[in-house]
Amino acid sequence: MKELSMHILDIATNSVRAGASRILITVSEDVINNEFRFDIEDNGKGIPDDILDTIKNPFTTSRTLRKVGLGIPLLDENCRLCDGFLEITSKVGKGTTLKSMMVYNHIDRPPMGDIVNTIIGLMTSNETIDIGYKHCYNDNCFEISTKDLQEELEDVPLTSVSVIQWLRAFLAESLEELRV
Numbered sequence: 001m002k003e004l005s006m007h008i009l010d011i012a013t014n015s016v017r018a019g020a021s022r023i024l025i026t027v028s029e030d031v032i033n034n035e036f037r038f039d040i041e042d043n044g045k046g047i048p049d050d051i052l053d054t055i056k057n058p059f060t061t062s063r064t065l066r067k068v069g070l071g072i073p074l075l076d077e078n079c080r081l082c083d084g085f086l087e088i089t090s091k092v093g094k095g096t097t098l099k100s101m102m103v104y105n106h107i108d109r110p111p112m113g114d115i116v117n118t119i120i121g122l123m124t125s126n127e128t129i130d131i132g133y134k135h136c137y138n139d140n141c142f143e144i145s146t147k148d149l150q151e152e153l154e155d156v157p158l159t160s161v162s163v164i165q166w167l168r169a170f171l172a173e174s175l176e177e178l179r180v
């Protein structure tokens with residue numbers, strides 16, 4: 001996978017498929033410690049132990065149309081290639097937490113990609129799921145969630161064009177401000 005935002009989309013889609021009502025995405029660009037991390041936590045149905053044991057193997061999938069699941073194995077491979085790690089903990093009936101790390105300035109670390117549109121796409125196509133997004137650059141962080149947005153917006157739908165335009169500008173600006 002060429003971009004980190006694609007990995008984030010893939011892992012968050014697993015959480016959506018697991019029936020989560022809340023998904024928290026945390027991205028951390030820790031330049032001081034030379035670490036890029038992203039964590040995704042959900043309250044979905046969880047992963048049974050037998051699947052969890054082999055989940056980094058591309059033949060593990062609950063898909064029925066094809067036999068190989070690729071999202072987690074590809075992320076695992078990229079993390080290891082970048083001298084990092086992928087850690088998944090899960091409890092059936094409670095949820096799943098995935099933590100990933102890559103060395104920030106590793107030559108093989110994929111670029112961030114279009115994180116703004118990835119988050120907006122996730123939020124607008126899963127309006128009933130409370131999606132939280134926190135992004136940190138060193139100690140500077142900002143945070144947003146579907147629930148907070150919906151409270152602000154009252155009756156205006158998250159999917160309306162003006163809201164999406166505003167959200168796109170707000171996220172882009174917030175990400176830029178983290179770096180100053």
Ligand SMILES: Nc1ncnc2c1ncn2[C@@H]1O[C@H](COP(=O)(O)OP(=O)(O)OP(=O)(O)O)[C@@H](O)[C@H]1O
Nearest residue numbers: 014015018046060061062063069070071072073096
């Ligand atoms: N957050 C999660 N909650 C519950 N089960 C999960 C979660 N993430 C992954 N799984 C389980 O692990 C399997 C492997 O996930 P992976 O992302 O590698 O492949 P996939 O989603 O099946 O296929 P692909 O990602 O290629 O579309 C899934 O099929 C699902 O059964």
Ligand SMILES: [Mg+2]
Nearest residue numbers: 010014071072
């Ligand atoms: Mg997947």
